[in-house]
Amino acid sequence: MKKEINISESEWLVMEYLWSNPLVTITEIRKELSANGWSDSTIKTLVRRLVSKKAIAINNEAATFRYYPLISQNECRLKETRSFINRVYDGSVSMLVTNLAADSNLTDKETEELLALIEKMGKEQEK
């Protein structure tokens, strides 16, 4: 069975960059991620840890190593979503959605999007 890969919050930002830009060099990663206020060393540590977790890998065919993801964003999202719902909503998807719909802190845009989505899905249901 597949080993659990746990990606920490900071590591997630690195993954996002790699998901959008597979096969980048460390220089590119650094350039992008130093915006988070991280030092050079910090970024290298995060990348190294992701390699050791087998979340990303190194392609060293060229002179400079290039990094690429081994797991897809979608896969990770599903996994995170599942464990989140289990932990916080006792596994109940509908409780989460109800809660979301009731969250008055949603921005107008979010509420609009959510309602549009719900409406659209409701209609599809009727077919």
Added chain:
Amino acid sequence: MKKEINISESEWLVMEYLWSNPLVTITEIRKELSANGWSDSTIKTLVRRLVSKKAIAINNEAATFRYYPLISQNECRLKETRSFINRVYDGSVSMLVTNLAADSNLTDKETEELLALIEKMGKEQEK
């Protein structure tokens, strides 16, 4: 401004028990939570940490202390949900819901609930 309270995964289980059963003694907590395979010590540590995080408090009017939550489950859920969506779905509620609806790993019951909910909300929207 309110200090950030971070409740870990294990601690969350203790909180859930206290949310359902406010004002319980340590004995009751132990009885309930030892089902998770935790030793007596572990449970006491978790409770102590929650007290020091000010997530729960002690009522010591009676001979035996009773513990009760200082923060509501709803408040915690909203906070967790927000940070989850920010981290994993780049802040997009609708991306989360879309993803949920597309998750083929939902149980039949979940799908049913979700669709029912969506339908219900879609109808309410039309009013």
Added chain:
DNA sequence: TATTTAAGGTTACAGATGTAAACTAAAGCA
């Protein structure tokens, strides 16, 4: 060619977390 820069590797270190033992004092039971 001497100096600066960057890549890759090694080491560090504090705080959070999971998990628990050990100690002390009180309380209940034999």
Added chain:
DNA sequence: TGCTTTAGTTTACATCTGTAACCTTAAATA
């Protein structure tokens, strides 16, 4: 009243996470 149980406190210890310095070597540049 001595023994057992338990509550509350203190201490422990490995792993994960956030954050980074240092070292060595190769490459780029003055």
